[in-house]
Amino acid sequence: MSIWFVPRDAAARSMGADAVAAALTDRGETVVRNGSRGMLWMEPLIERAETRDGERVGWSNMTAVHIEQALPSEDSEHYVGPVEEIDYLARQNRWIYERVGVTDPLDPEDYLRHGGLAGLKNALAVSGDAVVDIITTSGLRGRGGAGFPAGIKWRTVAEQSAQPHAGESRDATPHKYICVNADEGDSGTFADRMLMEGDPFCLLEGMTIAAHAVGADRGLVYLRSEYPDAIATLQAAIDIARERHWLGDDILGSKVAFDVEIRVGAGSYVCGEETAMLESLEGRRGMVRAKPPLPAIKGLFGTPTVINNVLTIASVPSILARGAETYAALGQERSLGTQVFQLAGNIAQGGIVETAFGITARALVADFGGGTRSGKAVRAVQLGGPLGAYLPDDKLDVAMTYEALAAAGGMIGHGGIVVFDETVNMADQARFAMDFCVEESCGKCTPCRIGAVRGVETLDKIRAGQDVEGNTALLRDLCDVMTQGSLCAMGGLTPNPVLSAINQFPEDFQSPVIATG
């Protein structure tokens, strides 16, 4: 009897996957709820196999009505053939996402059958120091945006001794923390969410390896409230992992003791900044801290703390399983391994593309993405989230590495790529960038708190055609103050989208427009 796979990912559910699964069940079919393959324009993409791990053929854009009429056949116009042979997937190099879309995210046996825990077992067979060396050798850099080498961060934490919480007595239990930043607030990014919904055990395994490496006993995942499915799936995975001793006092029979809890955010973008996240985890307003002290030395409650993004931590199990050298052989310059790119916005084939660093933005947008969804010409592409620069279509031949993008005035950020067609007004987008900073600034430093408000006002004057030259000069000056004077990336990088819009699309700032907000 055939097995049907219907994704339980929130993106697939947002297109009706639950109804499709229910319709299949109503017909007496066996349904497995897998993660999403990441070919999101096909969702709900359902697959059929004769055995649990057999070859899977797929049908895209299915609805419950289709299923109620008849089980889909190979003659259907929705038929896409063997799923893993689809060009979009076949051309990827999946490390972090190797199981996402393949397995049932909450079936621990499925996880084990597809290579789960191989990395943790290898890690537990050697010392924590040796694990830090492996991560250093792999060249893994932080995927949250800053690109800080993970091995150096881990080494710093490993060298500290565990501390009691600040304010506790000196004989209170000392701790070190692994804090995973899952506050994926950048528009155009959803790779953290899909990983947590599609392979949550991978994140927990990565955190456990990190804990062993640096000697941490507690883990927290700071997960944004906008992701209810991810919260539910990760919590269910934590419960299963505890039952199986993948978390707890004697992990896989070793002496490593480590447990993980979820902390849900409360609707603040700036809490994705690591020190604001620490403040929020400590129950306070999410206001940025000045560094030093580094969180690796005095982090959560004053204890040594590893803070890594979901994708950074989720890279760790496969590095331990397949080897640091194999990983470091991928990529270019000091951008090694794979990056999970996310194609979003006005794009025909949006979704997840995991591939080695160095692919060009054009290959991602045109070859994988298939151009715009609207069919109109690509006008602008925003790389790296709301704080990233806008690039015009003729600048898309840049290689997607930390170094090449920095040289081109952009940044890789969290790997998000948002495509706009020719109907976009870049003055609107510049205003939005400033307005977003007004909304989300934590308020601690003046350049960000006040500068963003003045930026919106000045952009409104430019858009209304008032002394465009003078106000543009003023805006550039303001952006300079924000860049140089802000405490964190919120105020410091907001000028990126604003200035790139002015520099690359000056025509949009010349003619008065009607304010749209």
Add this chain to the structure above:
Amino acid sequence: MTITRQPEWNAEEAAALIAPIVAAESGPVLLCLQAVQAHYGHVYSDAIALIADACNVSRADVHGVFTFYADLRETPPPAVPVRLCAAEACQAVGARTLKAEWSAACEASPELATLTGVDEPIFCLGNCALGPAAMVNGELIGRADVARLCQAIDAAQAQERPL
């Protein structure tokens, strides 16, 4: 029809709700506020003093945390909250148009406006390849338009069971 789902404020009950959090956590204020909101649907003003006393911090501190976070509300939520994503990826596929259309629909129908509340923009629901994205009563909607929003609202209402 107003559907009452959230219980009335009860100080003893609220104190019992936050006591285990205060006992277990080093930084409990935000967790207490979230627990109160999860139970009552919003943060009653009485909760501020209660949490301040329980956590041994000032009311101003608790109020400061309460006002910082967009999720924490001082009024009950609408029966079927509708949130439209206002961030860049959704802007690229017509989020501004959808917002205008939705506002017009709510202006034309006061019942709809009361049922779904004033749309408070939300920045990114993580559905950026299938925008415009929206959330209706906690359910994510891809490629949203007014018809799909109304469908989701009907579905949410059909599921509602008054206490």
